[in-house]
Amino acid sequence: MGKSELQGIIAGGGLVGLTAALALHQKGISVKVFESVPEIKPLGVGINLLPHSVQNLAKLGLLKDLEKVAIKTSSLAYYTEDGKAIWREPRGLDAGYDVPQLSIHRGDFHMILLATAEERLGPENIIRNHHFSGFDQDESSVTAHFVDRTNGDPKTSITGDFLIGADGINSSLRRLFYPDEGPPKYSGQMLWRGVTEMDPYLDGRSMFMAGHNDLKLVAYPIREESHKRGKSYINWIAERRIPSDLAERQADWNEEGLLDEFKSDFADWDLGWLDMDRLFEEAISIHKFPMVDRDPLPKWSFGRVTLMGDAAHAMYPNGSNGVSQGVLDAMTFADILCETNDIPSAIEEYEKTRREVTQKIILANRQTGPERVMQMVKEQCPGTCGEEHSCVPKDVLENVALSYKKLAGFDKQGLAASK
Numbered sequence: 001m002g003k004s005e006l007q008g009i010i011a012g013g014g015l016v017g018l019t020a021a022l023a024l025h026q027k028g029i030s031v032k033v034f035e036s037v038p039e040i041k042p043l044g045v046g047i048n049l050l051p052h053s054v055q056n057l058a059k060l061g062l063l064k065d066l067e068k069v070a071i072k073t074s075s076l077a078y079y080t081e082d083g084k085a086i087w088r089e090p091r092g093l094d095a096g097y098d099v100p101q102l103s104i105h106r107g108d109f110h111m112i113l114l115a116t117a118e119e120r121l122g123p124e125n126i127i128r129n130h131h132f133s134g135f136d137q138d139e140s141s142v143t144a145h146f147v148d149r150t151n152g153d154p155k156t157s158i159t160g161d162f163l164i165g166a167d168g169i170n171s172s173l174r175r176l177f178y179p180d181e182g183p184p185k186y187s188g189q190m191l192w193r194g195v196t197e198m199d200p201y202l203d204g205r206s207m208f209m210a211g212h213n214d215l216k217l218v219a220y221p222i223r224e225e226s227h228k229r230g231k232s233y234i235n236w237i238a239e240r241r242i243p244s245d246l247a248e249r250q251a252d253w254n255e256e257g258l259l260d261e262f263k264s265d266f267a268d269w270d271l272g273w274l275d276m277d278r279l280f281e282e283a284i285s286i287h288k289f290p291m292v293d294r295d296p297l298p299k300w301s302f303g304r305v306t307l308m309g310d311a312a313h314a315m316y317p318n319g320s321n322g323v324s325q326g327v328l329d330a331m332t333f334a335d336i337l338c339e340t341n342d343i344p345s346a347i348e349e350y351e352k353t354r355r356e357v358t359q360k361i362i363l364a365n366r367q368t369g370p371e372r373v374m375q376m377v378k379e380q381c382p383g384t385c386g387e388e389h390s391c392v393p394k395d396v397l398e399n400v401a402l403s404y405k406k407l408a409g410f411d412k413q414g415l416a417a418s419k
């Protein structure tokens, strides 16, 4: 069978579903994407595309479009709440990578993927208002069933050669495989995610994290257009431990957050170079989202059917790595599938390549990933450090940063070798 005769079905037209569609299309494999919502809108706030995913998105011809809208992140730094630096490192081009690290509005990224997918695959292959509900498979094909998600009425069934569930953290396909799994697991941390346009801090391209495990602030600018006007469109996340709340709560990306719920916790903070009152009070939007993930799965794939992106490995945002891992899934899947006509074996191979590493990242992120340097300083600092913290030796900090990069696949040497 020629590649052009293969027909793939993707449930979920989010970031990873559309990336997979583009990757498969590039290999000459036909694919249809079925998205649950009737209209695909530019939702969410900031996300990071680390160099390994940018390298792959460049292979899909998306780099120019992404660079037009996103910020090329220059550095990442960790601070304590009094503005003293713990660790600073250059990022992306500034760190000598061939490609940038991009901080981008999720909606901007989504719209680039959507426009490109519609242009390349044809709009008739990105089908809205079709909620994946079930599948049947036999030796030679798989049939996926879709319903109207508002009333459950059947809409269509389509037969193809393989089915990918890229339907996000509340994946319907994952629930079919693991019906007893229940809702995502709450970490005990609540996130208030906002965006504010204001004067730039530091060089206008820097990402920072400050605080410790109980109270943290993360921020990074995400829009080049704002930067060009001398402003900064800043994505920020205020994170506070709320252990007893919401064990059973649904993770809803669209839930509104209120200033009163967190602002006073930061009243004593003084970073020096950032006006935190303005950051919080002049927010264009604030959303509230429990930090949740899902346990690693023992198996993603059953015959011609598999999981991808958050459906396969929803992880805490520590390490800013979630969507990048989904992009790697998509590219790996397409690379493997185009080498063989044996689809179940290709799917097994895809899972073998991706499941174990993402499992390790889920677990590392539960230990706060590379951000644990902040808690190390919280626990170890005797209070006598000067402008910069020296309480944790530099080589220990460096090792935390490097070992996470290696695990996630974006250390400079490893990435250069994988080109």
Ligand SMILES: Cc1cc2nc3c(=O)[nH]c(=O)nc-3n(C[C@H](O)[C@H](O)[C@H](O)COP(=O)(O)OP(=O)(O)OC[C@H]3O[C@@H](n4cnc5c(N)ncnc54)[C@H](O)[C@@H]3O)c2cc1C
Binding pocket: 011, 012, 013, 014, 015, 016, 017, 034, 035, 036, 037, 043, 044, 045, 046, 047, 106, 130, 131, 132, 133, 166, 167, 168, 169, 170, 171, 172, 173, 193, 253, 254, 308, 309, 310, 311, 317, 322, 323, 326
């Ligand atoms: C509305 C929204 C806002 C988000 N905002 C942020 C953010 O601000 N910051 C951040 O870090 N991450 C955000 N995320 C999550 C982020 O997009 C993912 O963590 C990451 O990009 C992995 O992408 P994904 O494609 O696996 O999942 P998602 O991007 O979540 O995409 C999953 C897609 O599947 C669709 N879907 C769900 N169920 C079905 C079904 N049964 N049949 C068909 N389609 C289905 C969903 O509508 C969605 O479009 C958001 C996700 C959503 C859906």
